[in-house]
Amino acid sequence: MKKYLCFAALFAPAFTYAETVMADPAAIKDGAMRYQSYCAACHGDAAEGAINAGREISIITDSGGNQPPDLTDDASLYGTSPDDILAIIENGVPGTMMPAWKGRITDVEMKNIVAYIHSRMGGMAQSSIEKLLDTGSQPRNPEQSPYTLVLSDYISMPVTGDLNSESNTLSQISRMNFIRQEPETERWFVPDLNGPLYIFDDKQAAPVEYLNLKSIFPAFHDSFGFASGLVNIQFDPDYSKNGRFYTIHLEVKKNDVPLQPVQGPFKSLDLSNYKVTKTIETPSFGNENGFYGVLVEWQDSDPKNDVFEGTARELLRMDMNRHIHPMGALSFNPYAGPGDEDWGTLYVGIGETGSGGMQDARKLNAQRLNNVAGTILRIIPDLKKRTSDSSLSENGQYRIPHDNPFVKLKGARPEIWAYGLRNPHRLIWFKDNQNTPQLMAFNIGQVNWEMINIIGKGKNYGYPIYEGTQLMMPGSVERDDDSVKMPVMISGVLPERYIEPSYPALQYPHMAAIGGDAISGGYIYSGTKHPELKDKLIFGDMTTGNIWYSDIASLVDANDDNPEHLAAKFAFTTTLREQVESTYKKRGGTQLPLPSRGVIAGPGRIDLRFGQDRSGEIFIMTKSDGMIRKIEDVVDREFKN
Missing domain, CATH: 1.10.760.10 (Cytochrome c-like domain)
Structure with missing residues (x-):
C-alpha cells in the first residue's frame, strides 16, 4: 500500500x-x-x-x-x-x-x-x-440569494508586484492585506505584504507610503507565501491620544542576516530602545523552523501628518514550522471602554504555521498548549495597565491577564485564550442577542471545510483532530454515550484531563457549486446606504471571489457546539471576477486570466479581502488587480416595480 x-x-x-x-x-x-x-x-x-x-x-x-x-x-x-x-x-x-x-x-x-x-x-x-x-450546464446553487451586489471602483493601490513573474504572489498587482480606517479621521491605512504601509483619504490623488517594513527589518520575508511580509496593522483604542498602532510581519532565519531593525530612509524613526525579544518556540521535533512572526508596537509622536515620527518596540516573536499560516489577526474589543476588563486588551490570531499537514509529531502543534501555533492570544500591550490583575510576560514586553483560561495550567502558555485552530487569520466583534460582545474568527481549513468560529474562553476547536465538524483522526478522541472528548495536551498528553471539541457556527465545503478554497473574512453590515444588508455578515472566499451573507441571528443560534446545527449562507450575484480580470489586464498583468490558481477557483485567484469604515459600510479588496471597491448598490432581482 x-x-x-x-x-x-x-x-x-x-x-x-x-x-x-x-x-x-x-x-x-x-x-x-x-x-x-x-x-x-x-x-x-x-x-x-x-x-x-x-x-x-x-x-x-x-x-x-x-x-x-x-x-x-x-x-x-x-x-x-x-x-x-x-x-x-x-x-x-x-x-x-x-x-x-x-x-x-x-x-x-x-x-x-x-x-x-x-x-x-x-x-x-x-x-x-x-x-x-450533465456537466455542460451549471449546477443550481440551492443557496442563491435574490441579491446582486453592484461594485464600483474606489481606489487603485500602487503596483508593488513583479508583473512578469510567474510566482504565485509576486505577479499580483498589489498585495494589500487589510484596510483600516484611522480613528477619528477619514484616512485609511493599508499594509501591503511586500512591505509598504500606505495611507490615503478621499482627497488624495494616490496613496502615500507612510512606512516600509522591508526597508527597516533586514530579515523581512515576503518573497513567497500568500501571507508572507507585512501581514496586518491595528490601531490602539487610545490611538488618537497616544499615537500607538501594531503590526505583524514575517522574518527569515539566516545566520548572516541581523534581526535588529535599521532606520533605512525613515530618519524620524527612533530605534534606540528596540530590543529583539526572546522567541516563543514552536515545537519542531528535530526539524528546522526557518521563519519568525513578529508583533511590533509603533508610537507616532505626531500622527496628524503623513510621515512616521516616533519609536518602535517589539512585543512578541515566535518561530514557525513553515512560512505559511502565520500570526495574522489583531483585534481589540470595540465595545470595551476605559475601566472595563477588556479595555486595551489585544487578541492575536495565529495559524498553526503549516504543522497540521505534516506527517510527524509536529502535526499536533495546534493541540499543544506549550506553544502558540493555532491559537488566539489575549495580552495587554501597555505595561502600565491592569498591573493589579495581570502578570508581566516572559519577555517583559506585555502583560497577561490573570483571567486568561490557562494561566494556572502548568506548562501551558498563559497568553492563550482559545486553541485548536488552523488559521484564524481574521477576527471581528459583534454583540449577541443578550447584548454580550462576541469574538468571531474566520478560520481557513485544509482538507474539506472552511469555517466561521465564534470564539469562547478556553475552547478547543479541534484542529487537526477535527476540521470543522468532521472528525479527521478518530483514534485521538474518547467517546461515551453523550459526548466526544479530546485529551488536553501540553507537550504530550494529560490523560486525566479532557475537553469537548467546539464546532463552527458555519462551514462550507471545497465544492464549486456552493463553496470555495479558502475563507477570506468579512464584516457585519451596520451602515445605512443598503438597508437590505442590515444585520447580515458579509463574507467571501479568497480564490473564487464568491461573496455570501449569513444572518447574524442564525450564527448566534448555531453557536451551541452541536455539530449538526450550523448556520446557512446565501450567495450574492456579482461580476467581481470579470471586473478583476479586466482591471488586472489593464494594469499590466501578464499571468492571464489572473495570477496563480485554486482547487475550486481553477486558473486565476481573485484574492478577495474585506474592509469596513466607521459608518458600517463594507469595502471589497482584490489583491490580484490591486483594487479597492465599494458596494455601490444592492439589487433585489425578485422585486418588480
Missing part, C-alpha cells in the same frame, strides 16, 4: 454488495457529486488526481508534495476488492490525511462514491459520464 494510499489504490472486479449499484446511473451520478464534495480536493477534479488536474493542493504541499494516487492509473490495479476500498473510506488511513468518513456520510453515499470511481476504472468514456452528469 502506498504511503498516501487512500480509498482508490487497488481494485478488483468482484463486489459483495449488489453489482447493480456499480452500473446504476443514479448511483454513479450521486457518487460523482459526493466525490466532488469530499474527495476531489486531494485526488483532483473528476477523479484525475491533483497533479493530472494541474492544480496546487495545499494539503499535498503541506505534506511535502506527497501525491495521493491517481484514481485512473492502471498501475494501481492489483486485485484488492472494492469492499476493501469501501473499508478505507469508512475508516480512513492512520498516519495520513485520509479521514474516516464513517458516521459523516451514509453507507449508500460511500458505495456510490466507489461506484463512480469504478465507472472510471471500468472504462466508461468520459463523454458518457459528462452526459450522465
Whole structure:
C-alpha cells in the first residue's frame, strides 16, 4: 500500500454488495457529486488526481508534495476488492490525511462514491459520464440569494508586484492585506505584504507610503507565501491620544542576516530602545523552523501628518514550522471602554504555521498548549495597565491577564485564550442577542471545510483532530454515550484531563457549486446606504471571489457546539471576477486570466479581502488587480416595480 494510499489504490472486479449499484446511473451520478464534495480536493477534479488536474493542493504541499494516487492509473490495479476500498473510506488511513468518513456520510453515499470511481476504472468514456452528469450546464446553487451586489471602483493601490513573474504572489498587482480606517479621521491605512504601509483619504490623488517594513527589518520575508511580509496593522483604542498602532510581519532565519531593525530612509524613526525579544518556540521535533512572526508596537509622536515620527518596540516573536499560516489577526474589543476588563486588551490570531499537514509529531502543534501555533492570544500591550490583575510576560514586553483560561495550567502558555485552530487569520466583534460582545474568527481549513468560529474562553476547536465538524483522526478522541472528548495536551498528553471539541457556527465545503478554497473574512453590515444588508455578515472566499451573507441571528443560534446545527449562507450575484480580470489586464498583468490558481477557483485567484469604515459600510479588496471597491448598490432581482 502506498504511503498516501487512500480509498482508490487497488481494485478488483468482484463486489459483495449488489453489482447493480456499480452500473446504476443514479448511483454513479450521486457518487460523482459526493466525490466532488469530499474527495476531489486531494485526488483532483473528476477523479484525475491533483497533479493530472494541474492544480496546487495545499494539503499535498503541506505534506511535502506527497501525491495521493491517481484514481485512473492502471498501475494501481492489483486485485484488492472494492469492499476493501469501501473499508478505507469508512475508516480512513492512520498516519495520513485520509479521514474516516464513517458516521459523516451514509453507507449508500460511500458505495456510490466507489461506484463512480469504478465507472472510471471500468472504462466508461468520459463523454458518457459528462452526459450522465450533465456537466455542460451549471449546477443550481440551492443557496442563491435574490441579491446582486453592484461594485464600483474606489481606489487603485500602487503596483508593488513583479508583473512578469510567474510566482504565485509576486505577479499580483498589489498585495494589500487589510484596510483600516484611522480613528477619528477619514484616512485609511493599508499594509501591503511586500512591505509598504500606505495611507490615503478621499482627497488624495494616490496613496502615500507612510512606512516600509522591508526597508527597516533586514530579515523581512515576503518573497513567497500568500501571507508572507507585512501581514496586518491595528490601531490602539487610545490611538488618537497616544499615537500607538501594531503590526505583524514575517522574518527569515539566516545566520548572516541581523534581526535588529535599521532606520533605512525613515530618519524620524527612533530605534534606540528596540530590543529583539526572546522567541516563543514552536515545537519542531528535530526539524528546522526557518521563519519568525513578529508583533511590533509603533508610537507616532505626531500622527496628524503623513510621515512616521516616533519609536518602535517589539512585543512578541515566535518561530514557525513553515512560512505559511502565520500570526495574522489583531483585534481589540470595540465595545470595551476605559475601566472595563477588556479595555486595551489585544487578541492575536495565529495559524498553526503549516504543522497540521505534516506527517510527524509536529502535526499536533495546534493541540499543544506549550506553544502558540493555532491559537488566539489575549495580552495587554501597555505595561502600565491592569498591573493589579495581570502578570508581566516572559519577555517583559506585555502583560497577561490573570483571567486568561490557562494561566494556572502548568506548562501551558498563559497568553492563550482559545486553541485548536488552523488559521484564524481574521477576527471581528459583534454583540449577541443578550447584548454580550462576541469574538468571531474566520478560520481557513485544509482538507474539506472552511469555517466561521465564534470564539469562547478556553475552547478547543479541534484542529487537526477535527476540521470543522468532521472528525479527521478518530483514534485521538474518547467517546461515551453523550459526548466526544479530546485529551488536553501540553507537550504530550494529560490523560486525566479532557475537553469537548467546539464546532463552527458555519462551514462550507471545497465544492464549486456552493463553496470555495479558502475563507477570506468579512464584516457585519451596520451602515445605512443598503438597508437590505442590515444585520447580515458579509463574507467571501479568497480564490473564487464568491461573496455570501449569513444572518447574524442564525450564527448566534448555531453557536451551541452541536455539530449538526450550523448556520446557512446565501450567495450574492456579482461580476467581481470579470471586473478583476479586466482591471488586472489593464494594469499590466501578464499571468492571464489572473495570477496563480485554486482547487475550486481553477486558473486565476481573485484574492478577495474585506474592509469596513466607521459608518458600517463594507469595502471589497482584490489583491490580484490591486483594487479597492465599494458596494455601490444592492439589487433585489425578485422585486418588480
